[in-house]
Amino acid sequence: MLDVKGKRVVVVGLGASGIAACRLLVARGAHVVGTDAKKAESVSDGVRALAGEGITLVLGGHAEARLPEADLVVVSPGVPLFPELEAAEKRGVPIWGEVELAVQALAKPAPVIAIGGTNGKSTTTSLVGELLARAGKRTFVGGNLGEPLAAHADEPFDVVVLEVSSFQMERVAAFRPKVSVLLNVSPDHLDRYPSEAAYADAKGNAFVRQTEDDVAVVPVNDEVCLRQAKRGAARVVTFGEGGDVSVGADAIVDGAAVHPRRTLSLQGGHNALNVAAALAAIQPFGIAPEIVREVLTTFEGLPHRMVFVRERRSVRFYDDSKGTNVGATVTAVRGIREDKVVLIAGGRDKGGSYGPLVDALRERGRAAVLIGEAKELIRDAIGSALPVRIAASMDEAVLVSAELARPGDAVLLSPACSSFDMFRDYKDRGDAFVRAVMELSA
Numbered sequence: 001m002l003d004v005k006g007k008r009v010v011v012v013g014l015g016a017s018g019i020a021a022c023r024l025l026v027a028r029g030a031h032v033v034g035t036d037a038k039k040a041e042s043v044s045d046g047v048r049a050l051a052g053e054g055i056t057l058v059l060g061g062h063a064e065a066r067l068p069e070a071d072l073v074v075v076s077p078g079v080p081l082f083p084e085l086e087a088a089e090k091r092g093v094p095i096w097g098e099v100e101l102a103v104q105a106l107a108k109p110a111p112v113i114a115i116g117g118t119n120g121k122s123t124t125t126s127l128v129g130e131l132l133a134r135a136g137k138r139t140f141v142g143g144n145l146g147e148p149l150a151a152h153a154d155e156p157f158d159v160v161v162l163e164v165s166s167f168q169m170e171r172v173a174a175f176r177p178k179v180s181v182l183l184n185v186s187p188d189h190l191d192r193y194p195s196e197a198a199y200a201d202a203k204g205n206a207f208v209r210q211t212e213d214d215v216a217v218v219p220v221n222d223e224v225c226l227r228q229a230k231r232g233a234a235r236v237v238t239f240g241e242g243g244d245v246s247v248g249a250d251a252i253v254d255g256a257a258v259h260p261r262r263t264l265s266l267q268g269g270h271n272a273l274n275v276a277a278a279l280a281a282i283q284p285f286g287i288a289p290e291i292v293r294e295v296l297t298t299f300e301g302l303p304h305r306m307v308f309v310r311e312r313r314s315v316r317f318y319d320d321s322k323g324t325n326v327g328a329t330v331t332a333v334r335g336i337r338e339d340k341v342v343l344i345a346g347g348r349d350k351g352g353s354y355g356p357l358v359d360a361l362r363e364r365g366r367a368a369v370l371i372g373e374a375k376e377l378i379r380d381a382i383g384s385a386l387p388v389r390i391a392a393s394m395d396e397a398v399l400v401s402a403e404l405a406r407p408g409d410a411v412l413l414s415p416a417c418s419s420f421d422m423f424r425d426y427k428d429r430g431d432a433f434v435r436a437v438m439e440l441s442a
Contacts, residue, residue, distance in 0.1 A: 002105040005029030010065050013076025014047045017098040020150035021074045022055050024105055033058060035065040074101050077167035097171035102149035108156040113281055114206045116164045117183025119328040120274045123301050125163040127278040131295050132159050135287040144168060166202035176209040179281050181217040182225045186327030187352035204228025217280040239276035247272045254279045257289050265300050268335040304430035306332060309437050314407035317437045321430030323414035325350060326357050333360040338410035341365060342401045346372035347417030354381035357416055361386055367404040369397045373421040398436035
């Protein structure tokens with residue numbers, strides 16, 4: 001149980017999770033300082049409102065927040081190391097992420113299912129949450145997906161389902177999920193981590209404090225994920241072809257339950273793996289087979305994740321704006337039902353190799369239309385493998401893609417990059433794509 005009454009706590013980074021952390025800490029009796037690198041004129045109305053709630057704001061830098069003098073520092077996801085934070089760490093000040101804070105602060109402790117991975121975690125998290133909720137359990141679903149848990153720490157839940165990012169798992173002190181899932185690890189965020197191994201280790205921190213009473217869910221025959229799972233003592237359950245929850249060409253087999261893939265609302269090979277991981281994750285909770293079957297036949301997934309938008313002149317348009325790294329885009333290109341794809345890609349580069357994407361495009365690509373800061377990098381990687389066009393906006397990219405596509409092809413937005421060079425976030429980017437597609441003449 002969290003005890004911060006009378007303590008000085010500094011919250012670094014005042015996005016949604018930082019704001020929620022500030023309010024939770026004040027409610028628990030702490031003296032709270034909220035700090036952000038943004039200047040006062042650039043912060044959100046939500047940040048400004050904190051000043052009227054008993055929270056001291058330090059904006060435009062962190063020096064005046066006096067981190068080394070704090071009893072506790074709470075760091076929002078994605079905040080990089082900076083001198084004042086380093087100084088606090090050297091002085092032995094505990095430094096937590098918002099997930100650590102929120103779980104420790106739960107008024108009614110509940111088992112946690114933590115779902116991580118480079119790709120597929122939002123879909124899997126939402127599916128697990130839906131399965132539990134339909135079974136009648138009071139379920140929180142959030143974390144990196146949507147709502148921060150800190151905003152709901154006083155609510156009574158039977159199960160807490162968290163999508164956890166590598167950033168969120170960097171700062172955990174006592175975090176021990178009942179079930180920890182690592183779906184996959186492929187190169188991502190190499191603009192932040194010194195190596196792929198360091199990135200994998202950050203994700204694997206979710207396993208470290210698990211005991212033999214807990215469950216670790218990883219892909220079968222995936223040595224990287226298995227190595228991370230074995231950093232803790234949990235019982236390992238595998239998914240995939242030949243795994244404990246087995247994915248075959250025609251069905252997913254979970255013990256005595258057989259789920260024909262043609263009956264699943266989520267289609268594609270990548271989604272079959274997501275479904276299998278979800279089934280492994282809910283095993284400790286005893287959900288009735290008929291509820292599982294009903295959910296699997298009706299759950300349609302999430303916006304901006306391989307969503308069909310429109311068919312025009314025998315060309316189908318798909319929004320996969322959540323494909324923010326090369327691995328996700330490779331999966332989308334290879335998993336699409338059409339034989340050939342015109343890919344819209346680009347944005348802010350994240351430091352990985354585009355080689356695997358080029359290989360996928362050689363197999364399935366009709367052409368590539370590139371946008372954003374990384375357009376030259378991706379163009380150079382593609383070389384002469386297939387035709388490449390450069391576009392200055394999403395509207396132009398959609399028009400050019402529609403011209404390049406042939407009847408029977410797909411046009412796919414799956415950028416392999418983050419969105420922050422041109423858009424607020426991946427949702428804004430996906431919405432821009434959908435608008436442009438719907439505005440195409442019949």
